[in-house]
Amino acid sequence: MGFTLKCSQGSANAPLKVQSRIIKQINGTELHEGADNNNGSGLQKGFIHSQEYTFQIVQYADSFVPTDADKSDIKWVYFYDNDGGGTVRVLGQQGGESFTFKTDSLELCGKLVKFEVYFSPRCGEDKYTFEIFHHYRFRYFDRKRVEQQAQNRTTKPWLIDQGQTSLCGMACIFYILAKNNPNKYLNLVKDLHRTGKARINNYTVEPNQSSLKMYDTDPTSSTHPFIPEVDWITMATTRSKESSLGYTGQKGQDFSAINWWWVMTKLGKKLLGYKTVEMDFYKINKSYIRDFFDSDEKLRILEEDIDKDYKNGYEICMMIDADMVNNKADYDLTDVMEYHWIVYEGDLNMSSSKNNPETDYDEVEKIKFKSFTWGENVGTSRTKKGISKAAYRNNYHGYLKLK
Numbered sequence: 001m002g003f004t005l006k007c008s009q010g011s012a013n014a015p016l017k018v019q020s021r022i023i024k025q026i027n028g029t030e031l032h033e034g035a036d037n038n039n040g041s042g043l044q045k046g047f048i049h050s051q052e053y054t055f056q057i058v059q060y061a062d063s064f065v066p067t068d069a070d071k072s073d074i075k076w077v078y079f080y081d082n083d084g085g086g087t088v089r090v091l092g093q094q095g096g097e098s099f100t101f102k103t104d105s106l107e108l109c110g111k112l113v114k115f116e117v118y119f120s121p122r123c124g125e126d127k128y129t130f131e132i133f134h135h136y137r138f139r140y141f142d143r144k145r146v147e148q149q150a151q152n153r154t155t156k157p158w159l160i161d162q163g164q165t166s167l168c169g170m171a172c173i174f175y176i177l178a179k180n181n182p183n184k185y186l187n188l189v190k191d192l193h194r195t196g197k198a199r200i201n202n203y204t205v206e207p208n209q210s211s212l213k214m215y216d217t218d219p220t221s222s223t224h225p226f227i228p229e230v231d232w233i234t235m236a237t238t239r240s241k242e243s244s245l246g247y248t249g250q251k252g253q254d255f256s257a258i259n260w261w262w263v264m265t266k267l268g269k270k271l272l273g274y275k276t277v278e279m280d281f282y283k284i285n286k287s288y289i290r291d292f293f294d295s296d297e298k299l300r301i302l303e304e305d306i307d308k309d310y311k312n313g314y315e316i317c318m319m320i321d322a323d324m325v326n327n328k329a330d331y332d333l334t335d336v337m338e339y340h341w342i343v344y345e346g347d348l349n350m351s352s353s354k355n356n357p358e359t360d361y362d363e364v365e366k367i368k369f370k371s372f373t374w375g376e377n378v379g380t381s382r383t384k385k386g387i388s389k390a391a392y393r394n395n396y397h398g399y400l401k402l403k
Contacts, residue, residue, distance in 0.1 A: 031132065034136070041220055046132055049135075145229055146189065150190070163228070177271070243256055281397065306344055317342070322340040340373070346369065
């Protein structure tokens, strides 16, 4: 099933500006659905990348019967505005009543492609013209919404939200990027959404070659996790590239989305561009006895290592169990694989049971510090409100420092 373009009527999918008195109707290959980019859930038909669309002249004016020589004079021309603000004009084909248009250039993504079909030189400027939109690479993600979300994150990077996914490490990476290099972050989002890939520092963000179906993901579908569109595009795409388990950003892919420390280290160096990226483990496995008797050592690490590195200009990603930010001190067998990454943002305070500042670790009862996680305001983060020493002690595993 294709579509029809007639001189006498417009098309919602391909608006016409027809001047031709000779060519009266062209049929074309069925177009693909994608967002209409009006900051809603509306759809429109258009091209998608790496496809072929064939157009066929099927009707002429009653008074015109083209000869073979006439048909050899038919020109199929298309043009579009390039990224530099100029116009690219291409002679797609000379001769023939049909033309196959190949969408093999990523530069076409997000562009309105205009076509002219005419007999030359016999019929002068008499042209049959039409235009068709080429969808963004992530075609179901509304451009206006994605750009607005990205713009909001350049001033409030803590809005970045992993939702109900295991993308906490990716959230930390893009939070650090948006906080320190908002323009780089914004440009990355725009390029990634439009072309499906974006280069930053020494890293190209794009899906794993085995997961290209991500480009056809619909954020309104039941298989899409509850996560803002811009965060899914950036975080799920990056995690996909680093996945050997076929991660495609769908709901329920929790294990394949886990952000292992070696992935975080690689992205810290290549995507964020830091020269010094070091992981400091306390112990990655839980131990009731060790954590109880070594509680002072973990507090010492927090104050003398983590906080000191932070004050010396390092970005700090803490590897913890999520129970820490929920002020939960008790162990649970279900916590074995519930590792979580947060960004440490300073303002450390340790206090006694009487809520007075305390330097003796044995007497510390409450710990406060600012942190980023789950799209929550850093200034009013849960750890800033205070957690128990036990909640910190029982859920801390190590930290990654970047500078």
